[in-house]
Amino acid sequence: MTLAEFLDEIYRLDIRIFVSGERLHYRDPHHALTPELRAKLDHYETTLLAYLRRPQGDSLPFYPLSSIQKTLWVLYQSAPHSEAYNIKFDARIFSKIDIPAFRRALQGLIDRHVSLRTTYITIDGEPVQQIQEQQEVCFDVIDATDWESEERNRCLQEKASQPFDLAHGPLLRASLFSLPKGQYIFWLLIHHIAADFCSLEILINELGVLYAAEIANHPSPLPPLSRQYTDYIRWKLDMLAGAEGEWHRAYFQHRFDGELPILHLPTDRPRPPAQTYHTSSRFFPLSAALTQRLHKTAKRERTTLHALLVSAYVVFLRRHTGQEDMIIGIPASEQGHRHFKGVVGFFDNPLPLRADLSGNPTFRALLRSVHQGIWEAFDHADYPTHLLAKELHLHRDASHPPLFQTIFMLQESQREKNILPFLVGQGDERIDVGGLTMISMGQEEQMMTFVDLQVTMLEDHGSFLTYWQYNSDLFDETTIECMAERFQVLLEGITANPEERIGYLPILTDMERHTLLVEWNQTATDYPKNACIHELFEEQVIQTPDAVAVVYNGERLTYQELNQRANQLAHYLRKYGVGPDVPVGLCLERSIEMVVGLLGILKAGGAYVPLDSSFPNQRLTKMIEDAELSVIITQKMLDFRQPLRKVQTIAFDVAYEEIASESSENLPLAVTSRTRAYIMYTSGSTGEPKGVCIVHQGVIRLVKGTNYITFSPEDTILQLAPISFDASTFEIWGSLLNGATLVLMPGVKPSLKQIAQAIRIHKISTLWLTAGLFHLMIEEHIDDLRSIHQLLAGGDVLSPEHVHKALHTLTDCTLINGYGPTENTTFSCCFPMKGGTLLKNHSIPIGRPIANSQAYILDRHLQPLPIGVAGELFVGGDGLAREYLHASELTHEKFIPHPFSDEPSARLYKTGDIARFLPDGNIEFLGRYDQQVKIRGFRVELGEIETALKNYPVINDVVITTQEHIPG
Numbered sequence: 001m002t003l004a005e006f007l008d009e010i011y012r013l014d015i016r017i018f019v020s021g022e023r024l025h026y027r028d029p030h031h032a033l034t035p036e037l038r039a040k041l042d043h044y045e046t047t048l049l050a051y052l053r054r055p056q057g058d059s060l061p062f063y064p065l066s067s068i069q070k071t072l073w074v075l076y077q078s079a080p081h082s083e084a085y086n087i088k089f090d091a092r093i094f095s096k097i098d099i100p101a102f103r104r105a106l107q108g109l110i111d112r113h114v115s116l117r118t119t120y121i122t123i124d125g126e127p128v129q130q131i132q133e134q135q136e137v138c139f140d141v142i143d144a145t146d147w148e149s150e151e152r153n154r155c156l157q158e159k160a161s162q163p164f165d166l167a168h169g170p171l172l173r174a175s176l177f178s179l180p181k182g183q184y185i186f187w188l189l190i191h192h193i194a195a196d197f198c199s200l201e202i203l204i205n206e207l208g209v210l211y212a213a214e215i216a217n218h219p220s221p222l223p224p225l226s227r228q229y230t231d232y233i234r235w236k237l238d239m240l241a242g243a244e245g246e247w248h249r250a251y252f253q254h255r256f257d258g259e260l261p262i263l264h265l266p267t268d269r270p271r272p273p274a275q276t277y278h279t280s281s282r283f284f285p286l287s288a289a290l291t292q293r294l295h296k297t298a299k300r301e302r303t304t305l306h307a308l309l310v311s312a313y314v315v316f317l318r319r320h321t322g323q324e325d326m327i328i329g330i331p332a333s334e335q336g337h338r339h340f341k342g343v344v345g346f347f348d349n350p351l352p353l354r355a356d357l358s359g360n361p362t363f364r365a366l367l368r369s370v371h372q373g374i375w376e377a378f379d380h381a382d383y384p385t386h387l388l389a390k391e392l393h394l395h396r397d398a399s400h401p402p403l404f405q406t407i408f409m410l411q412e413s414q415r416e417k418n419i420l421p422f423l424v425g426q427g428d429e430r431i432d433v434g435g436l437t438m439i440s441m442g443q444e445e446q447m448m449t450f451v452d453l454q455v456t457m458l459e460d461h462g463s464f465l466t467y468w469q470y471n472s473d474l475f476d477e478t479t480i481e482c483m484a485e486r487f488q489v490l491l492e493g494i495t496a497n498p499e500e501r502i503g504y505l506p507i508l509t510d511m512e513r514h515t516l517l518v519e520w521n522q523t524a525t526d527y528p529k530n531a532c533i534h535e536l537f538e539e540q541v542i543q544t545p546d547a548v549a550v551v552y553n554g555e556r557l558t559y560q561e562l563n564q565r566a567n568q569l570a571h572y573l574r575k576y577g578v579g580p581d582v583p584v585g586l587c588l589e590r591s592i593e594m595v596v597g598l599l600g601i602l603k604a605g606g607a608y609v610p611l612d613s614s615f616p617n618q619r620l621t622k623m624i625e626d627a628e629l630s631v632i633i634t635q636k637m638l639d640f641r642q643p644l645r646k647v648q649t650i651a652f653d654v655a656y657e658e659i660a661s662e663s664s665e666n667l668p669l670a671v672t673s674r675t676r677a678y679i680m681y682t683s684g685s686t687g688e689p690k691g692v693c694i695v696h697q698g699v700i701r702l703v704k705g706t707n708y709i710t711f712s713p714e715d716t717i718l719q720l721a722p723i724s725f726d727a728s729t730f731e732i733w734g735s736l737l738n739g740a741t742l743v744l745m746p747g748v749k750p751s752l753k754q755i756a757q758a759i760r761i762h763k764i765s766t767l768w769l770t771a772g773l774f775h776l777m778i779e780e781h782i783d784d785l786r787s788i789h790q791l792l793a794g795g796d797v798l799s800p801e802h803v804h805k806a807l808h809t810l811t812d813c814t815l816i817n818g819y820g821p822t823e824n825t826t827f828s829c830c831f832p833m834k835g836g837t838l839l840k841n842h843s844i845p846i847g848r849p850i851a852n853s854q855a856y857i858l859d860r861h862l863q864p865l866p867i868g869v870a871g872e873l874f875v876g877g878d879g880l881a882r883e884y885l886h887a888s889e890l891t892h893e894k895f896i897p898h899p900f901s902d903e904p905s906a907r908l909y910k911t912g913d914i915a916r917f918l919p920d921g922n923i924e925f926l927g928r929y930d931q932q933v934k935i936r937g938f939r940v941e942l943g944e945i946e947t948a949l950k951n952y953p954v955i956n957d958v959v960i961t962t963q964e965h966i967p968g
Contacts, residue, residue, distance in 0.1 A: 001036075001040055002126065003044055003047070003123060003124045003125075003126045004064065004126035004127075004128075006037070006040050006041075006044060007062075007063075007064045007123075007126075007128060008064045008237050009037065009237075009241075010026075010033075010037065010041075011063060011064055011233070011234055011237065012234055012237035012238050012241060013028075013030065013032035013033070013037075014029065014030055014032070014234070015027070015028050015032060015033055015037075017041075017048065024041070024045045024048055024049055026041065044124070047123060047124050048123070062121075062123075062128040062129060062130045063128065063129050063130075063131070063230050063233060064128060064129075064233060064237070065120070065127050065128070065129055065233070066229075066232070066233050066236060066345075066346065066384070067236075067384035067386040067387050068346055068347075068348055068349065068384065068386050069127075069129075069193050069346050070127065070386070071386045071450075072085065072192060072193050072346070073120060073127045073166070073193065075277065076166060076193070079277075080163055080166075081163040082163075082277065083160060083161055084277040084278060084279055085164070085191055085192045085193070085277075086160065086164070086189055086190070086191060086192065087189070087190045087191075087192055087195060087196075087197065087200055088160060088187075088188070088189050089186075089187075089188040089189075089200060089204065090156070090185065090186065090187045090188070090440075090441045091185070091186050091438040091439060091440055091441060092179075092183060092184070092185055092186075092438065092439050092440075092441060093183060093184040093185070093186055093436050093437065093438055094183055094430070094437045094438075094439070095435065095436045095437045096182060097176075097184060097436060098214070098215055099141055099176065101211060101214035101215050102176070102211055102214075103137065103139050104210075104214050105207055105210035105211040105213075105214050105434070106137045106139055106174055106207065107136070107137045108206075108210040108214075108220060109137075109172075109203055109206060109207060109210065110135055110136075110137050110170075110172065111134075112206070112222070112225065113203075113225075113228070113229075113343075113344040113345075114131045114228045114229060114230065115194045115195060115199075115228070115229045115344050115345045115346075116135075116170075116171065116172050116190075116194055116195070116344065117131060117132045117134070117135035117169070117170070118130065118131050118132070118169070118171070118194065119132065119166065119167055119168060119169040119171075120166040120167060120193065121167050122167075131230070132169070135169065135170060137170075137172070137174065138170045138172065138173045138174065139173075139174045139175070139176070140173075140174070140175040140176070141175075141176045141178070142155070142175060142176070142177050142178070143178050144177040144178060144179060144185075145178055145179065145180055152177065152185070155177075156177075156185075156187060159173070159175060159187065159189070160189060164191040166191070166193065171190060171191040171193070171194040172188070172189070172190045172191075172194065173188070173189045173190075174186070174187065174188045174189075175187040185441070186438065188203075190203075192346065193346055194344075194345070194346065195344050195345065195346065196345070196346050196347055196348045197348075198347070199344040199345060199346075199347070202342060202344055203344060204433060206222060207433060207434065208432070208433035208434035208435075208436070209221060209222055209434065210222070210434070211433065211434030211435070211436065212434035212435055215434070215435065225342065225343065227339060227340060227343060228343060228345075229343055229344065229345030229346075231339075231340075231343075232339075232340050232343065232345060232347070235339065236382075236384065239382055240383075240384075240387075244382070245383070247380075248380045248382060248383035249383065249391060251376075251379075251380045251383075252352070252380065252383060252388055252391065252392070253391065253392065255354060255376075256327075256352065256354065256388070256392055260327060260392070260394065260403070261323060261325045261326055261327060262400055262405065263317065263321060263323065263326050263327070263328070263404065263405040263406060263452075264321050264323065265317075265320065265321060265405065265406065265452055265453060265474075266320055266321070266868045266869045266870060266916065267452075267474040267475060268474065268475055268476045268479055268868070269473065269474060269842065270842055271399045271400075271474060272399060272473060273397075273398065273399055274398040274399060275398060275399055275400065275401060276471065276473045277449075277450070277471070278471060278472045278473050279449050279469055279470070279471065279472065280469075280470060280472040280477065281467065281468060281469045281470070282467075282468050282470075282477065282480050282481065282484070283465055283466070283467055283468075284465070284466045284468065284481075284484040284485075284488070285463060285464070285465050285466075286463060286464040286465070286466065286488060286491070287463065288462050288463045290464070290488070290491060290492060290495070291459065291462060291463050291464045292462075293492075293495040294308065294309070294464070294491060294495060296495075297494065297495045297498060301364065301367060301498060303367055303368075303371050304371070304374075305410065306330075306374065306410045307367060307370055307371040307374050308367060308494075309408070309410055309457060310328075310330060310353070310370055310374060310408055310410075311363065311366055311367045311370040311371075312363075312487075312490055312491055312494055313328070313408040313455065313487075314326060314328060314355040314357060314366075314370065315357070315363065315366065315490060315494075315502045315505060316483075316486070316487050316490055316507070317406065318357045318502065319486075319490075319503075319505075319507050319859070319863075319865075319866075319869070320483070320866065320869050321869075322859060322860075322870070322871065323357075324356065324357040324358040325354070325355075325356060325357075325358070326354070326355055326357070327352050327353065327354050327355075327403065327404045328352075328353055328355065328404050328406050328407065328408055329350035329351065329352060329353070329385070329403075329404045329406065329407035329408070329451065330350060330351050330353050330374065330377065330407070330408060330409070331348070331349075331350050331351075331407070331409045331411075332349050332350065332351045332377070332378060332381035349381065349384060349385055349386075350385055350404075350407050350409075351377040351378070351380075351381055351385060352377070352385060352388065352403050352404055353370075353373055353374060353377050354373065355369075355370060355373065356369065357502060360501045360502060360503040360861065361501065361502060362498070362499050362500065362501050362502070363494055363498045363499070363500060363501075363502055363505065364498045364499055366502055367498070385403065388403055389402040389403055401450055401451045401452065404451065405451050405452045405453070406451050406452060406453045406454065406455070407449070407451050407453075407454040407455070408454075408455050408456075409454070409455070409456040409457070410456075410457050411456050411457065411458050449469045449470075449471070451471075452470070452471050452474055452475075453468070453469070453470050453471070453475070454468075454469040454470075455467070455468055455469075455487075456469070466484055466487065466488075468480050468483070468484055478919065479868060479919075482512070482866065482867065482868075483866075485509050485512075486507045486508065486509065486512075486866055489506050489507055489508065489509055490505055490506065490507050492506070493505045493506040493507075503859070503860070503861035503863065504861060504863065507863075507866065508864060508866060512866060512867065513864065515867075515921075516856070516857075516864050516867070516917065517856070517864060517900050520848065520849075520855075520917075520921045521849060521854040521855065521856075523707070523848075523849050523850065523851050523852055523853055523854065523877070524851075524852060525705040525706075525707065525851040525852060526705055527700065527701060527704040527705025527851070527852065528700060528704055528705075529673060529697055529700065529701065529852075529878060530672070530673050530697075531673060531696070531700060532602070532671055532672070532673055532675070532677075532696040532700075533602050533677055533696050533699055533700065533733060533737065534566075534599060534602040534603045536700065536704070536737045537563070537599065537736055537737055538563065538666055540559060540736065540737060540738070540739050541559045541560055541562075541563045543739065544559055544713060544739045545558065545559055545560035546558050546559070546560065547559050547713060547739060547741070548741045549561075549562045549735075549736060549741065549742060550562055550592055550595050550741075550742050550744065551741060551742070551743045551744065551762065552590070552591055552592050552743075552744040552746065553744075553746050555592055557592055559736075559739070562595065562596065562599065562736075563599075563664075563666075564664035565596045565600075565660075565664075566596050566599035566600045566603055567600075567603060567662075567663065567664045567665060567666055567667065568600075568659050568660060568661075568662040568663065568664055569596055569597065569599075569600025569601075569603075569604075569633075569659055569662075570599075570600045570601075570603035570604040570667050571604075571662035571663050571667065572600075572650075572655070572658065572659045572662045573600060573601065573604040573606065573631065573650075574604055574667070576630070576631045576648055576650070577630065577631070578601070578604040578605065578606045578631060579604065579605045579606070580605035580606075580669065580670065580671045580675055581605070581606070581607060581671075581675055581676055582604075582605065582606045582607070582630070582631075583606065583607050583608075583609050583627045583628065583629055583676075583679055584601045584604075584606040584607070584608055584609065584629070584631050584632070584633065585608075585609045585611050585624065585627070585629045585631065585632035585633065585634075585647075586598065586601065586608045586609065586610055586611060586632070586633050586634075586723070587610075587611035587612070587613055587632060587633070587634040587635075588633065588634065588635055588652065588723075589613075589635070589748060590719065590722075590723075590744045590745060590746070590747075590748075591744065592744070593635070593652045593653075594723065594744075595732065595736075595742070595744070596652075597633045597652065598723070598732065599736075600633075601633070602677060602696075603666070603667055603669070604667065604669075605667075605669045605671050605675070607675075607676035607677055607678050607679055607693070608677075608678045608679075609623070609627050609629060609678065609679045609680075609681075609691075610678070610680060610681075610722075610723040610724040610728075611623065611624070611632065611634075611724070612722055612724040613634075614748075615724075619689060622688075622689055623681050623689050623691070624647065626681075626689065626691060626885060626886060627679055627691055627885065629647055630646065630647060630648060631647070631648050631649075631650065632647055632648070632649050632650070633650045633652060634649055634650070634651055634652070635651060635652050635653050636651045636653055636654050671696075672696075673695065673696045673697035673700065674695050674696070674697060674882070675695060675696055676693050676694065676695055676882065677694055677695055677696045677698070677699055678694050678729075679691040679692065679693050679694070679885055680692050680694065680724065680726055680822055681724070682822050690884050690885070690887055690890065691884060691885030691886070691887075692822050692823050692881045692884060692885075693881055693882045693883050693884070693885055694726075694729075694822075694825055694881050694882070695881075695882050697878055698824075698825035698878065698879045698880065698881065699729055699733050699825060700737070701825065701851070701852045701853070701877070701878040701879050702729065702730060702733070702734070702825050702826055702827060702850075702879060703730065703733050703734040703737050703738065704737060704738075705851055705852070706850060706851050707850060707851040708816060708818075708827065708830035708832060708847075708850045708851070709734075709766070709790055709792070709814075709816060709830070709832075710790070711734055711735075711737075711738035711740060711766075712738065712739070712740065713738070713739035713740060714740075714765070715735070715738070715740035715741070715765050715766050715790075716740065716741045716743060716762055716763060716764050716765050716766070717731055717734060717735040717740055717741070717742055717743065717764070717765070717766045717767070718731070718743050718745055718755075718758060718759065718762070718764045718766075718767050718768075719731045719732060719735075719742050719743065719744045719745060720745045720750075720755070720767075720768070720769070721768065726822045726825070726826045727768050727770075727795075727826065729825065729826045730768055730792075730826045730827065731768055734766075740766075743758065743762045743764065745758055746758075752776055752777065752780055752781055753781070755773075755777070755781075756777070756781040756784035756785075757784075759784050759785065759787060759788070760784055760787070763787050764787060764788060765787065765788060765789045765790065766788070766789065766790045766791075766792075767785075767788050767790070767791050767792065768792040768793075768794075768818070769791070769792070769793050770793070770794070770795040770796070771793055771794060771795050771796040771797065771798050771799075772795075772796070774791075774793035774798065774802065774806075775798075775799055775802045778802045778805055778806050779802070782805065782806065782809050782810070783809075785806075785810055785813070786810060786812075786813075788810065788813050789812065789813055789814065790813070790814050790816065791806070791810070791813050791814070791815050791816065792816045792817075792818045792830075793815070793816070793817060793818065794817060794818035794819055794820075794827075794846075797843070797844070797925060798817055798844040800839070800841065800842065800843060800844055803815065803817075803833065803839065803844050804838070804839065806835075807833055807834075807835050807836065807837055807838070807839065808836075809835075810835045811835040811836040812835055813835045814832050814833065814834055814835065815832070815833045815835065816830050816831065816832045816833070817830065817831040817833070817844050817845070817846055817847060818830050818846075819846035819847070819923075819925060820875070820879075821875070821909065821911050821913075822881075823880065823881045823894070823895075823909050823911075824853070824875045824877075824879045824880055824881070824909055825879035825880075825881070826879075827850055827879075828849060828850065828853055828855060828875040828879065828911075829846045829847045829848055829849050829850065829853075829855055829875075829923055830846070830847045830848070830850050831844065831845045831846055831847025831848070831922060832847070843924060843925075845918060845922035845923055845924050845925075846915070846922075846923050846924070846925045847922050847923060848921055848922055848923065849875070849877065852877050852878045852879070853875065853876070853877035853878070853879055854875065854876040854877050854908075855873065855874070855875050855876075855923060856873075856874045856875075856876070856900070856908065857869075857870075857871045857872070857873055857874070857915055857916060857917055857923070858871055858872055858874055859871050859872075860872075862896075862899050864900075865916070865917075867916075867917045867918070867919055868916055868917065868918070868919070869916055870914050870915065870916045870926055871914070871915070871916070872910060872911065872912065872913070872914065872915075872929065873911045873913045873914070873915040873923070873925075874896075874908040874909065874910055874911065875908065875909050875911060876898055876901075876906065876907060876908040876909065880895065880907060880909055881895075881909075883895070893910075894909060894910050895907045895908070895909055895910075896908055896909075896910065912928055912929050913925060913926075913927070913928055913929075914926040914927045914928065914929060
């Protein structure tokens with residue numbers, strides 16, 4: 001038994017300890033001192049004697065702390081100078097004031113309430129409280145008649161910033177500033193360990209009564225208090241030690257059995273490693289009409305207004321977190337207990353309420369469940385919530401509140417006149433305090449909250465006020481403003497239709513909905529959407545026939561030469577039955593022949609299917625069979641070993657002379673922009689290859705009429721990615737459809753040094769790198785990137801440190817963070833960053849949807865989520881794939897009808913990525929729903945690990961980042 005536990009027990013048993021002479025004595029009127037306690041008393045005698053200063057006494061000169069006081073005392077030890085533990089009241093007085101009478105009234109409060117003349121010391125490392133028999137009120141009268149407002153405000157701030165000394169007190173300070181025209185500022189500050197919010201209301205009301213009595217020279221009309229805060233502590237200890245305490249404890253252990261959910265509210269900044277208590281607050285009014293509708297709805301649903309509002313709040317949290325199992329705090333201040341009405345102290349005891357929102361119930365059904373849960377919790381309101389973390393053996397990290405992260409409160413005044421809005425700086429009418437006319441200073445109260453977010457609803461003159469207290473280390477003021485507006489929209493929706501399912505209740509304001517669905521998706525540009533890739537290439541040939549199109553190992557082809565060779569291949573392929581929409585396999589390493597092959601297949605009307613010779617044989621066979629390939633273009637040197645029944649293989653190097661004898665003229669073809677351009681295989685999280693069918697329009701939307709990058713004939717673009725990865729789509733067609741020069745990187749797996757050398761030699765101006773390769777190049781070869789004017793990086797999350805270094809060094813470069821699934825033709829969103837700028841982001845956004853694309857963040861019910869709230873990213877627009885080849889069920893699952901478009905054929909693609917909108921319209925990538933594999937920062941599909949290892953340079957390790965077990 002620790003000293004604290006010993007003190008708790010002897011106080012509960014009403015054993016009184018006192019000093020007589022040099023010895024410690026006790027009185028045990030109920031004969032409760034057991035031999036064990038007697039032994040403990042002897043053990044602690046020397047320690048206790050050192051702190052019992054009175055020569056003789058008949059009562060215990062120190063008392064244990066309540067459980068909530070102990071919690072606050074621990075916090076105080078870690079930050080004794082923090083203002084977060086203070087309760088402040090300030091008001092302007094417009095009446096003539098009798099200052100001596102006012103001082104006496106304040107002294108009357110100190111004399112009346114022992115909690116205001118208590119200090120807190122430690123004995124053997126444990127906190128105890130000592131009550132002073134007498135204590136003079138700390139009251140300053142300051143002449144500020146000639147002060148400027150700035151000087152006065154500075155003085156008030158300095159006083160508010162002065163820390164309390166719990167060991168010596170006092171824990172209440174008051175000041176009166178005299179102003180011109182007979183006005184005053186009254187300022188009161190109390191440490192939270194001595195009083196709570198409701199206690200402040202009691203004190204202000206009693207101050208008025210005492211001041212009026214002093215002015216009239218009458219004795220105090222306040223009845224004597226039969227109990228004090230110390231009596232509450234004794235009652236609580238006695239209750240916990242008995243059967244009632246065990247009954248409460250059993251309920252909570254059953255209700256909160258197992259792993260408890262942590263509420264992940266969307267924050268503006270990363271959560272600090274240890275919880276902080278920097279609190280800010282804002283008030284928001286609700287209309288009288290809405291207030292009346294809420295009362296009527298509660299009455300119609302045969303429930304309490306409190307249950308209705310709590311139910312609305314958990315729906316609000318559900319729509320901001322996506323969580324269906326949550327715990328919130330609801331108040332059960334024991335000041336309302338019949339034995340302790342009018343007692344001043346720290347009574348706050350928010351109860352944990354667990355809400356189950358699974359199955360998307362109607363609000364009416366949820367309301368019934370919450371109503372029942374509230375009454376059950378209130379039945380056990382006497383149990384100290386702050387003991388639950390210990391009783392439930394919660395093991396939480398220090399960054400979160402231990403049991404719940406948010407509190408919702410419906411505050412009802414205990415007095416005829418509700419002065420609570422006034423106390424927190426929101427009262428717009430003058431109040432009378434003992435004949436003194438006071439009005440709030442208009443400064444919103446910065447009271448401490450132990451949670452991330454606390455919402456209090458106050459009813460004042462027939463209208464609700466919502467009071468939002470929030471951790472300012474986590475949330476911005478603008479975020480809280482938006483949340484308050486959404487809460488009002490939700491309340492409006494609930495009163496209009498309580499039978500609506502909670503997933504479909506409105507939560508967005510009209511302005512936010514328009515911003516999310518319309519404004520941020522107005523990306524349409526004028527581009528040749530009805531053309532085909534080869535047609536635009538042929539137009540470019542006419543414009544710049546002699547410009548260099550492709551460079552590889554010293555060999556160069558002009559646009560005219562490349563066009564002629566591609567035409568020859570196209571005519572040759574026609575003899576093999578290649579025509580519109582016919583898939584043709586292409587198994588070539590980076591080379592001029594590879595580019596000729598891509599163009600030739602398109603000119604023949606076919607769709608190219610990239611085949612990487614490094615793929616496992618089984619995977620290649622599945623791809624060939626699934627695509628129903630009848631023709632594959634390859635090279636003899638690649639030793640293509642697949643069992644190719646009914647597949648004709650064209651070895652480019654072997655058939656060179658036959659191909660060269662074909663016509664070099666363009667072929668007339670009846671293909672459209674909706675014809676397949678290529679089929680690229682990706683396995684996703686299934687491990688099974690699936691063919692993504694990309695049409696011509698998707699590629700053209702990527703590289704023509706763009707807004708994320710500029711293409712021009714002056715550009716030189718390095719082609720680095722394997723054609724089995726869709727980064728090659730950007731590199732190849734971004735160059736050849738815009739008159740730029742395409743430099744093919746020699747070698748299957750070039751080193752960093754070789755890449756850097758190619759950039760220098762060819763004066764590369766536009767470069768696309770995977771995230772992992774970008775990080776390595778910035779670390780080891782950043783100076784070799786100085787010729788780059790446009791540097792794209794993507795495939796995974798970019799390191800802010802590497803981005804900052806790149807922006808600082810490459811001042812003439814635009815760095816672009818690119819994001820997009822294969823199913824949306826390489827890029828869906830991009831975030832451009834100018835060199836020389838300093839970013840303040842803690843992570844690098846993936847930006848906004850590129851031209852002719854859309855991006856939406858939706859919940860599981862396809863409802864748009866508010867700004868800052870995480871959900872699944874859906875993309876749409878002209879870049880969407882046509883389908884998954886021979887997988888209609890999967891196509892219907894992943895490509896859904898567009899819920900916000902008037903076009904019947906419009907679709908959205910479910911990316912499986914988690915993201916959220918930032919306030920500026922950019923999107924922050926947060927992770928994936930399904931499993932994934934990362935190779936040096938580049939996310940690849942599970943079935944493509946071997947390919948990535950062979951084709952991407954300087955990959956040295958594989959990190960599995962999935963919560964599911966992957967065999968092998």
